[in-house]
Amino acid sequence: xxxxxxxxxxxxxxxxxxxxxxxxxxxxxxxxxxxxxxxxxxxxxxxxxxxxxxxxxxxxxxxxxxxxxxxxxxxxxxxxxxxxxxxxxxxxxxxxxxxxxxxxxxxxxxxxxxxxxxxxxxxxxxxx
Numbered sequence: 503x504x505x506x507x508x509x510x511x512x513x514x515x516x517x518x519x520x521x522x523x524x525x526x527x528x529x530x531x532x533x534x535x536x537x538x539x540x541x542x543x544x545x546x547x548x549x550x551x552x553x554x555x556x557x558x559x560x561x562x563x564x565x566x567x568x569x570x571x572x573x574x575x576x577x578x579x580x581x582x583x584x585x586x587x588x589x590x591x592x593x594x595x596x597x598x599x600x601x602x603x604x605x606x607x608x609x610x611x612x613x614x615x616x617x618x619x620x621x622x623x624x625x626x627x628x629x630x
Contacts, residue, residue: 547592548616552577553585560595560608561617568604 520528528538547553552575559574560566568586572579586606589595594612597604608616 544592544594547588547594550585550588552582553589556582556585556589556606557594557608557612557616558620560606561612561620565605565607567600568606571606 524538528534532538532541548557555575556571559571566574568579568582571586572582575582586595586597590597594609594616595606596609597606599605
């Protein structure tokens with residue numbers, strides 16, 4: 503059995519050992535194609551205030567250089583890299599170089615739902 507096959511088998515066995523509520527989420531919401539733990543970690547990454555703010559700014563501005571993000575948040579660039587790397591590991595942001603600058607943007611995955619999330623939050627704020 504390959505390492506990949508063993509990983510899939512382990513994940514399947516772990517999923518079957520979960521209580522009914524978790525299995526419902528996996529089958530009804532995640533359609534058996536997305537991993538509950540991975541999606542939970544993605545939301546966890548979004549929930550930290552600095553990362554939440556970074557995602558908001560990227561959803562509004564599109565592409566932003568790391569220096570501009572640092573200035574906007576009054577933080578050193580090196581202080582933000584941990585947060586940006588966490589968001590990148592979660593599949594929510596991408597980066598590329600433009601000359602010497604690092605430029606960040608929402609990933610295609612994040613573009614599919616992050617702007618709608620912030621729109622819903624904004625609507626809720628207006629309703630209060």
